[in-house]
Amino acid sequence: MIVAIIVALDEAGTIGRDGQLPWHLPDDLRRFKATTMGHVLVMGRRTCQSIGRALPGRRSVVLSRNPAYHAPVGVEVARDFDVALARVADAERVFVIGGAAVYRIALARADELLVTQVHATVPGNVRFPTVDWDAWSLVEDEFHPADARHTLAFSFRRFIRRI
16 A cells, blocks of 8 residues: 655645635646545545545545544544554555644655645645655656646645655
8 A cells, every 4th residue: 555645835834724725726626636536535633624525536534533523424534544544454545635633643654745835935824744855755846837727836746755
């Protein structure tokens, strides 16, 4: 199983603001859907709540230690990351989609990072954990300038673990 983190972040590592993405990048949303379709998504409770439903065409697992938590219909609940991975052990790829606490846990186990690097610094209150970039090799880097649909420039970057 390949464990991949998929995230959009700004130059300061911001990934969220008040439970939402702090930008609107339609091409990033399209890439997220195309990349994750048919695979497993693992997320934290707040990320699940911000999405509000099971995403079609993907198996969703939300992490929550609260036994009384009721996930949306079609979303499975696991008490921790190891339980989630064991539950989907037959999956070819698992995409970790946030939030910050889940990224922090998954970073040590990830094989791949799929990063949408937003070329700006925006206000936000949730940050991606610190990454030891020496452990990762950049294998893809595709720049997208700001345009009529995207107020911010961004790059799609793919990293694979070196060590």
